[in-house]
Amino acid sequence: MSESLHIVCPHCDAVNRIPTARLGEGPLCGQCHRALFDGHPMELTAANFQKHISRGDIPVLVDFWAPWCGPCKMMAPQFAQAAGQLEPRVRVAKVNTEVEQGLGAQFGIRSIPTLALFKGGREVARQPGAMGAADIVRWVQGKI
Numbered sequence: 001m002s003e004s005l006h007i008v009c010p011h012c013d014a015v016n017r018i019p020t021a022r023l024g025e026g027p028l029c030g031q032c033h034r035a036l037f038d039g040h041p042m043e044l045t046a047a048n049f050q051k052h053i054s055r056g057d058i059p060v061l062v063d064f065w066a067p068w069c070g071p072c073k074m075m076a077p078q079f080a081q082a083a084g085q086l087e088p089r090v091r092v093a094k095v096n097t098e099v100e101q102g103l104g105a106q107f108g109i110r111s112i113p114t115l116a117l118f119k120g121g122r123e124v125a126r127q128p129g130a131m132g133a134a135d136i137v138r139w140v141q142g143k144i
């Protein structure tokens with residue numbers, strides 16, 4: 001593992017350089033001074049999606065969901081729980097495909113919820129269907 005990692009702030013989208021050894025010590029963003037990891041999924045939009053996928057050095061797990069989707073709502077607390085376990089090794093994010101229809105189309109999301117894992121700027125794995133927290137964590141750990 002390299003000595004430092006680029007971490008994109010979930011609040012202001014600034015790119016921070018964090019020593020790898022300090023990743024688990026609650027690092028703060030140098031720009032907005034908020035926590036770079038708060039144990040909650042962040043919201044990705046067309047405006048910040050590409051930056052988080054390509055500029056950060058940690059994998060990004062994305063839940064493509066929509067407010068009208070029952071299984072998505074059922075999975076939300078499970079996904080949030082998984083975020084608490086996967087951070088800070090993985091950035092955990094959500095895309096509301098009802099608002100961000102362009103992103104849903106760009107990635108060919110045909111059913112929701114769909115989980116997609118991005119690494120080094122590209123998608124490396126995808127899993128449609130709702131999952132429990134333990135299964136989400138296990139699935140991600142098997143791919144990174």
Ligand SMILES: [Zn+2]
Nearest residue numbers: 009012029032
């Ligand atoms: Zn920030």
